[in-house]
Amino acid sequence: MGSRVGAPLWRAGLAALLVCGIGLLPWLSHTDPALTVLKARSAERDATPAVLAEIRAQLGLERGPLRLLGEWLGGLPRGDAGRSWTSGAEVTPGVLQALGVSLLLMAVALGVALCTAAAVCARTLYLGAHRRLAGRPPGGSGSAMLAALPEFLLASVLATVVGVQLGWLPALGWYGPQYTPLPALALGLPAGAVLGRLLDDQLPAAFAEPWATAAAARGIPGRSLARQALRRCVPGLLPNLGLFAVGLTGGSVAVEQIFDIPGLGRTTLQAAIAQDLPVLQAGTLVLVALAAVATAAAGLVARRLVGPALRDGALHTLHGPSHTLHGPPSTVRRIPAIAYGLLLSAVISLGLPRDPLALDTTARLQPPSAAHPFGTDALGRDVLARVAHGAIDTLLLALAITAITLTAGVLLGLLPRLSGPLVDTVNAVPPVLAALLVTALWGSGTATPVLAVSAVAWAPLAAHTSALLREERATLHLAATRALGAGRWYLLRNELLPAVLPPVARHALLRLPGVALALASLGFLGLGAQPPSPEWGLLLAENQPYAERAPWAVLAPAAVLALLGALAVTAAGAGLLRRSRSTSSQQGALTVELAGAR
Numbered sequence: 001m002g003s004r005v006g007a008p009l010w011r012a013g014l015a016a017l018l019v020c021g022i023g024l025l026p027w028l029s030h031t032d033p034a035l036t037v038l039k040a041r042s043a044e045r046d047a048t049p050a051v052l053a054e055i056r057a058q059l060g061l062e063r064g065p066l067r068l069l070g071e072w073l074g075g076l077p078r079g080d081a082g083r084s085w086t087s088g089a090e091v092t093p094g095v096l097q098a099l100g101v102s103l104l105l106m107a108v109a110l111g112v113a114l115c116t117a118a119a120v121c122a123r124t125l126y127l128g129a130h131r132r133l134a135g136r137p138p139g140g141s142g143s144a145m146l147a148a149l150p151e152f153l154l155a156s157v158l159a160t161v162v163g164v165q166l167g168w169l170p171a172l173g174w175y176g177p178q179y180t181p182l183p184a185l186a187l188g189l190p191a192g193a194v195l196g197r198l199l200d201d202q203l204p205a206a207f208a209e210p211w212a213t214a215a216a217a218r219g220i221p222g223r224s225l226a227r228q229a230l231r232r233c234v235p236g237l238l239p240n241l242g243l244f245a246v247g248l249t250g251g252s253v254a255v256e257q258i259f260d261i262p263g264l265g266r267t268t269l270q271a272a273i274a275q276d277l278p279v280l281q282a283g284t285l286v287l288v289a290l291a292a293v294a295t296a297a298a299g300l301v302a303r304r305l306v307g308p309a310l311r312d313g314a315l316h317t318l319h320g321p322s323h324t325l326h327g328p329p330s331t332v333r334r335i336p337a338i339a340y341g342l343l344l345s346a347v348i349s350l351g352l353p354r355d356p357l358a359l360d361t362t363a364r365l366q367p368p369s370a371a372h373p374f375g376t377d378a379l380g381r382d383v384l385a386r387v388a389h390g391a392i393d394t395l396l397l398a399l400a401i402t403a404i405t406l407t408a409g410v411l412l413g414l415l416p417r418l419s420g421p422l423v424d425t426v427n428a429v430p431p432v433l434a435a436l437l438v439t440a441l442w443g444s445g446t447a448t449p450v451l452a453v454s455a456v457a458w459a460p461l462a463a464h465t466s467a468l469l470r471e472e473r474a475t476l477h478l479a480a481t482r483a484l485g486a487g488r489w490y491l492l493r494n495e496l497l498p499a500v501l502p503p504v505a506r507h508a509l510l511r512l513p514g515v516a517l518a519l520a521s522l523g524f525l526g527l528g529a530q531p532p533s534p535e536w537g538l539l540l541a542e543n544q545p546y547a548e549r550a551p552w553a554v555l556a557p558a559a560v561l562a563l564l565g566a567l568a569v570t571a572a573g574a575g576l577l578r579r580s581r582s583t584s585s586q587q588g589a590l591t592v593e594l595a596g597a598r
Helices: 002-023 033-041 049-059 065-078 091-129 142-148 151-165 181-207 210-217 222-236 238-250 253-258 264-274 277-306 308-312 321-326 330-351 383-413 416-427 431-442 448-457 459-472 476-483 488-510 512-525 536-546 552-585 587-597
Strands: none
Touching: 002 065, 002 277, 002 416, 033 049, 033 264, 065 277, 091 181, 091 222, 091 238, 091 264, 091 277, 142 181, 151 181, 151 253, 181 222, 181 238, 181 253, 181 488, 210 222, 222 238, 222 277, 222 459, 238 277, 238 416, 238 459, 253 264, 264 277, 277 416, 330 383, 330 552, 383 416, 383 448, 383 459, 383 488, 383 512, 383 536, 383 552, 416 459, 431 448, 448 459, 448 512, 459 488, 476 488, 488 512, 512 552, 536 552
């Protein structure tokens, strides 16, 4: 009972701490809110002392941040979130209208994501339903490449090609549900590819469980087998599905800007840049509440799908011997990873001898040629050279952040009562807002983007760890090992972690390209890589305005980024699955050893 009461209090405390931190943001960052608001209202008006004093009097800044925050909190029970500092309009109606737009877009994007995930898993479902998984290689790397594509790049291509050139669907603006398809595709395709890969990773083990073997022996139709296998695997991914829903609502800033959609993510970002604290606080509070609702709904659905087996400890592990169903010869697994690695190494080797900063204004936006295999950018710089030189810093920094977030995600995932509300709160914070908070506390520097991305990127890994641990603790073999006298640390070291680490590590590697893009996106606020740095994501951002005239300038870094995603996933499939099988083959020996020790 205490935990049921403590979790909501912990969640409410975290939300209050976040809102208070946002309310103190201008004072923590030592910036003048009056000056920022003046620039947001009118960039041409001079910031004279009299004008700034007038704005301070209008906003009540002389009363101090704590007084302003207390007055804002006092109005919330009445539904009054104050008035915007920049426009003077009431905050509550505007935030609720933006929330309605984002929820509609999120619903359609989730539908696209689920369809994409189904397409990724279709081959495994078909083979498993017909008992033909043994000796088959895992799913292809096409889904990994799709998961690695930047959302804003997909949005730009869809808006330019499908919306403008072909005229098939509305491209810009927001005048009703008919404007949702293109932005929903840009948001849903990468998210669905990630979900599909995670689900495809568990399906072979579900088809190898005793219930599936018995059902097949009794002649149960393959369609029923596939449906039950999905029901077995989906609960472990529902927490991440809830995180995706919140991320699609608050983290779709770039897509909303490209398509000119007045959603909650864009509204929150504009308020953060303008330091419009009432709007920023209200938007963040709504995102936190949405995260809590999504998490509660995901947990309820997961319990309904698993049923009493989760309570009674009657599950079979999805990370044990059943992985041998997905186990072709190791050479077959390594071939794609080796090919992608060689291709990426070739690109870097060919580009490193070239000068990434050499300007040639007479060769601006030149197409690929023998002299410039990847073409040139808007300043005449060689794109191949910039991609190759940006690879070292991008890869090292992204790998370091991935290692940090994987470690933090696993450690916090082991403590679900602590990390559950924390995951919801952190996931509700857009990366840009996290970067602003980090800058306010530690200042701008080389470590700022690392801290900002690390602060939010661990949340999906922690949710995945907690969900897998919850199911693994309800397995029969763990109950038997516990009955033989195994202690908590023995079970954690020899049973739980070996079962959970491989799928969570593959999940972390699947997010590696996204980490690289998140680092680059912070450059727009002066918090990350800045021109003329050849960082990959920054190359995409710099060349995006020329995507229609010179598509090679955007497609080259995007293709290399997608290649990185395919390499990460195939390398994980070639190495970590074998570790999972070797670990599972030792379970019987460990149990016998433990029994002998008794």
